[in-house]
Amino acid sequence: MNDVTAWLSNAHPVDKKSAAETVFDDIRSAITAGRLPVGARLPSEVQLARGYQVSRPVIREALRSLQTLGLTQTRTGSGTFVVTAAPDPKLSYGTYSARDLIEARPHIEAPAAALAARRRNTAQAARLLDLCDQMECEEDLGAWGGLDGAFHSQIIEASGNAVFGKILGDIQNALLRQSALLNLMAHRRESSNVEHRRIAEAIAAGLEREAQDAMSAHLTQVKNVLNDIIDRTQAVE
Numbered sequence: 001m002n003d004v005t006a007w008l009s010n011a012h013p014v015d016k017k018s019a020a021e022t023v024f025d026d027i028r029s030a031i032t033a034g035r036l037p038v039g040a041r042l043p044s045e046v047q048l049a050r051g052y053q054v055s056r057p058v059i060r061e062a063l064r065s066l067q068t069l070g071l072t073q074t075r076t077g078s079g080t081f082v083v084t085a086a087p088d089p090k091l092s093y094g095t096y097s098a099r100d101l102i103e104a105r106p107h108i109e110a111p112a113a114a115l116a117a118r119r120r121n122t123a124q125a126a127r128l129l130d131l132c133d134q135m136e137c138e139e140d141l142g143a144w145g146g147l148d149g150a151f152h153s154q155i156i157e158a159s160g161n162a163v164f165g166k167i168l169g170d171i172q173n174a175l176l177r178q179s180a181l182l183n184l185m186a187h188r189r190e191s192s193n194v195e196h197r198r199i200a201e202a203i204a205a206g207l208e209r210e211a212q213d214a215m216s217a218h219l220t221q222v223k224n225v226l227n228d229i230i231d232r233t234q235a236v237e
Helices: 003-009 016-032 045-052 056-068 098-119 122-137 141-159 162-186 189-204 208-236
Strands: 072-075 079-082
Touching: 016 045, 016 056, 016 141, 016 162, 045 056, 056 072, 056 141, 056 162, 098 141, 098 162, 098 189, 098 208, 122 141, 122 189, 141 162, 141 189, 162 208, 189 208
Parallel strands: none
Antiparallel strands: 072 079
């Protein structure tokens, strides 16, 4: 029995409500503590799902965030490998870094929220509120992330600004990966639900300044949490 097999044999079934968080934390801890050494190939999604007794989408969610931290790398046809025991403080989401998103989003999504409050139609306002209802009931992180992306996309659509729409489309995948990481490392889902509700209600009421301020406050919280995660990853080095 090799080290990786021995590690997986000690995995325990997890609470389904926090499955992705638990799997992510367990594998991350095993890597940073050296129980999963650099160069080790992780078990397949099927093996991990069986070991933790969770679904494969839960495993994929955890593996994506491990890769975002720079701890692992997935090689097509070969599997997922541990590449470092120290998280990458830059937090890269493919083409874009966490810093890129932190700097750009307030200049896109805050004014877009104000424009959405001015231009939204009845159906768009109702859709935003409905998405809030769904997010508040959703416990699966992957499904919640999809709703989160749909919420921000709906605001851009309601703003009626094609340039904002093009930009958001370009960074959408990075935003989804960032959202997943925030939920796994900082448990942002409930706080985000409250912030999203404030934004949606201001837009539905046609309150431009309130909508812009609510979006700015939301993005400030995201920035603060990301900076905290970056500080924590640097402390591990």
